[in-house]
Amino acid sequence: MEFTYEDLTADEYHHRVAVYQPLTAALRELLDAVIRTEVDDATVHSATETISEVTAALRAQQIPGAYGVRHTAEGRGMAWGNAVIGLRNAIAPPLTVVRGSVTDPVVAHADVELGAAYEGPPGHVHGGVVSLLFDQVLGEAASMTGLPSYTGTLTIRYLRPTPLGPLRIEAFTPERDGRKTLARAAMLVDGAVTAEAEGLFISPRGMTPLHPFAGESR
Numbered sequence: 001m002e003f004t005y006e007d008l009t010a011d012e013y014h015h016r017v018a019v020y021q022p023l024t025a026a027l028r029e030l031l032d033a034v035i036r037t038e039v040d041d042a043t044v045h046s047a048t049e050t051i052s053e054v055t056a057a058l059r060a061q062q063i064p065g066a067y068g069v070r071h072t073a074e075g076r077g078m079a080w081g082n083a084v085i086g087l088r089n090a091i092a093p094p095l096t097v098v099r100g101s102v103t104d105p106v107v108a109h110a111d112v113e114l115g116a117a118y119e120g121p122p123g124h125v126h127g128g129v130v131s132l133l134f135d136q137v138l139g140e141a142a143s144m145t146g147l148p149s150y151t152g153t154l155t156i157r158y159l160r161p162t163p164l165g166p167l168r169i170e171a172f173t174p175e176r177d178g179r180k181t182l183a184r185a186a187m188l189v190d191g192a193v194t195a196e197a198e199g200l201f202i203s204p205r206g207m208t209p210l211h212p213f214a215g216e217s218r
């Protein structure tokens with residue numbers, strides 16, 4: 001598993017953000033609209049054709065395979081295909097993980113609003129999505145020293161259904177021992193905990209440290 005460096009200036013980076021963020025936001029709107037539309041069949045058929053045309057236009061020039069996890073030379077993260085935080089991934093909620101310091105009581109947190117695309121039980125967040133969000137925030141909290149750490153184990157305790165809408169995740173890393181980090185997190189809605197997570201995150205043997213993480217994850 002290799003990380004990729006792209007030699008972008010800050011201007012080039014911000015230009016790409018300005019180009020792709022609105023495209024992904026528009027696609028996210030489309031996902032929501034497809035789930036909730038009640039227009040007639042002819043309008044649905046017409047929309048399907050229009051979407052196929054847009055897809056063909058974007059396919060005119062493509063990279064082979066996935067986007068990868070890229071960083072600029074100065075250490076700016078560009079995990080733009082990531083399933084949870086990806087700036088170019090419309091199925092990502094998207095989550096922005098705000099990282100503090102490893103000595104803070106809450107080392108990382110994220111606020112996100114989940115809509116119709118994340119439903120499991122009626123009006124509530126799918127359990128797999130709850131786990132997905134926890135995995136990312138815990139993984140980032142564990143990796144904050146700059147040594148990327150991957151999920152070894154992840155246990156979720158679903159205390160009560162999490163309603164769709166705004167929620168917060170707060171992560172803690174109570175134990176760091178060499179390549180292993182124990183990380184815990186809580187999911188909160190209106191200040192009440194709906195789910196808790198605990199995971200052991202491990203940095204693979206021989207992994208090269210990245211720039212220590214700080215600030216926001218994208």
Ligand SMILES: CCCCCCCCCC(=O)SCCNC(=O)CCNC(=O)[C@H](O)C(C)(C)COP(=O)(O)OP(=O)(O)OC[C@H]1O[C@@H](n2cnc3c(N)ncnc32)[C@H](O)[C@@H]1OP(=O)(O)O
Pocket residue numbers: 069135136137138139140143148149150151152153179180200202203204205
């Ligand atoms: C830019 C970076 C941002 C990072 C944020 C990412 C967030 C996303 C989080 C993810 O979704 S990561 C993807 C899901 N996880 C994986 O795909 C991990 C797949 N597994 C592996 O790659 C390896 O099995 C792993 C890196 C977890 C461990 O391999 P190692 O070869 O480094 O482990 P090793 O055998 O040397 O064991 C080291 C220690 O960890 C322990 N260990 C290994 N695997 C374990 C495991 N799975 N669970 C619990 N403990 C484990 C092992 O017992 C041992 O403990 P001791 O030091 O006490 O002896």
